[in-house]
Amino acid sequence: MKKGALIGCGFFAQNHMHAWADVDGAAIIALCDRDDKRLQETAERFGIERTYSDAVDLMKSEELDFVDIATTVQTHRPLVELAARSKVHIICQKPFADTLEDATAMVDATAAAGVTLMVHENFRWQSAIRAAKAEIEKGSIGTPFWGRVSFRSAYDVYASQPYLATDDRFIIQDLGIHILDIARFLFGDARTISASTKRVNPAIKAEDVATMMLVHESGVTSVVDCSYASRLSRDSFPESLLEVDGSEGTLRLMPDYRLVLHNASGTRELHVSPPLLSWAERPWHNIQESVYNIQRHFIDCLNTASTPETSGMDNLKTLELVEAAYLSAAGNSRTIILGSA
Ligand code: NAD
Ligand code: 89Y
Incomplete structure (x- = not known):
């Protein structure tokens, strides 16, 4: 079982959480958001006990295989670099970066750390x-x-x-x-x-x-x-x-x-x-199904030590x-x- 944490419990992350519940071989064991209301609501909705308002505390306190970064673009680079330093695999939402310079720095940091980096490019x-x-x-x-x-x-x-x-x-x-x-x-x-x-x-x-x-x-x-x-x-x-x-x-x-x-x-x-997954709602169901498909692909890649289709390098x-x-x-x-x- 690959143990993960979700960072960013906003609008779209709710889809990630539903999809994680369906992906075999993966479990989200901790949540992080600097907005306490969103953090607590998501924790309650998905029954997650371990919650953090700060990603540094999360990384210090939990033993993780991966993090799922579902924040908006401005925080991707510091969070990806933090996860790379902690040697955990990473999925990061799109847009991966505001600049090619930030994107390249993240690709380099994860390559140097020897961790998998996949951009959540789900369409x-x-x-x-x-x-x-x-x-x-x-x-x-x-x-x-x-x-x-x-x-x-x-x-x-x-x-x-x-x-x-x-x-x-x-x-x-x-x-x-x-x-x-x-x-x-x-x-x-x-x-x-x-x-x-x-x-x-x-x-x-x-x-x-x-x-x-x-x-x-x-x-x-x-x-x-x-x-x-x-x-x-x-x-x-x-x-x-x-x-x-x-x-x-x-x-x-x-x-x-x-x-x-x-x-x-x-x-x-x-x-x-697309199939209408049990938690999906029209008209978003085709995007929601693709979230499940890409997260399943990520876990398959970790299990087989292969490179995701939309790796950080590919996404450049x-x-x-x-x-x-x-x-x-x-x-x-x-x-x-x-x-x-
Ligand atoms: P949002 O603003 O609703 O949620 C982001 C959350 O991240 C917020 O709750 C915020 O408090 C939290 N956050 C930000 N920085 C943080 C940090 N350093 N530590 C902890 N928590 C932090 O945003 P959203 O609409 O859910 O979008 C998130 C990302 O998902 C965006 O990049 C967006 O483009 C992407 N998105 C992707 C799809 C898709 O189909 N792939 C669809 C919609 C949105
Ligand atoms: O943020 C966008 C995305 O990634 O898919 C559709 C969207 O939610 C709005 O354009």
């Missing part, structure tokens, strides 16, 4: 996205040459996550980061990116619309588009939609988890809805896309060559 673990990837890999549409990964909604995310309305950066750093990671997952690493952004909602500080174009090393050109300002007749929050054109056919992941594959043999429609490439997208948008959508951002 690629949604079952609909895995189903689409499996179809591409088995050749259902031939060789992909063009793709679109799209997330458009007007869902009120600010109600549960008020910092999204006041932070200096919004949609690319918060949500686009997942959508860019899905593009990497499906089409491989990117060579170039260009982006344009816009703030439509006057009540928030930063951009709520972003359109990005990537040219991947595989030769695929992709469009990654995100919006929290799109008032649709039917809002599909929080579904990521896909369009992929290949040499032999096309793939479309449409609202309501309808995966349509078309090639010379005909058209197939698959229903790839997703973060590099985020930084380059902001740089491009600030420079009239100029094309940024990755590796030189």
Whole structure:
């Protein structure tokens, strides 16, 4: 049994806790939050007796295999470095870091300590996205040459996550980061990116619309588009939609988890809805299922001494896309060559 502690008992951490209760071979034995109300409420909800208001005390007092860091980005570096010094494995929520410098420092600290570092980059673990990837890999549409990964909604995310309305950066750093990671997952690493952004909602500080174009090393050109300002007749929050054109056919992941594959043999429609886990609530259930999937993957990696798909090192490439997208948008959508951002 791998023994873990959760640091940060806020809005999204409740999903982590439910998922941990379902993951075989792992148990959360202690909680930490500097907000006493959130700490006590979470402890009571999940029956955890050992609680700490300070992560240094937690690390001194508990014998842990891993920590799950579910705080917002500003505290990731000190907490990751603390955990690395204590030689415990780490899962850290996205966005992993505010700067590539912080991200690289965390990757280096964990490598030097010999501990596993996985970024909780969960969107690629949604079952609909895995189903689409499996179809591409088995050749259902031939060789992909063009793709679109799209997330458009007007869902009120600010109600549960008020910092999204006041932070200096919004949609690319918060949500686009997942959508860019899905593009990497499906089409491989990117060579170039260009982006344009816009703030439509006057009540928030930063951009709520972003359109990005990537040219991947595989030769695929992709469009990654995100919006929290799109008032649709039917809002599909929080579904990521896909369009992929290949040499032999096309793939479309449409609202309501309808995966349509078309090639010379005909058209197939698959229903790839996520299972509704016992604790999950619509419409968040596909994200909640991906939380369970990624946490299970982390424990599998610890048990087999293998590297997580979204290791800290891997996530540097997703973060590099985020930084380059902001740089491009600030420079009239100029094309940024990755590796030189
Ligand atoms: P939140 O503000 O609701 O919760 C963060 C908690 O961390 C707070 O209770 C705060 O008191 C605590 N905290 C902060 N610094 C601390 C420290 N040094 N020691 C102990 N406790 C500390 O935030 P949230 O909305 O739950 O978001 C947390 C992270 O989860 C963010 O990075 C966000 O982007 C991410 N998130 C991810 C997904 C996803 O699908 N992967 C979805 C939503 C949010
Ligand atoms: O914080 C974001 C995330 O990671 O997934 C959706 C979200 O909660 C709001 O954009």
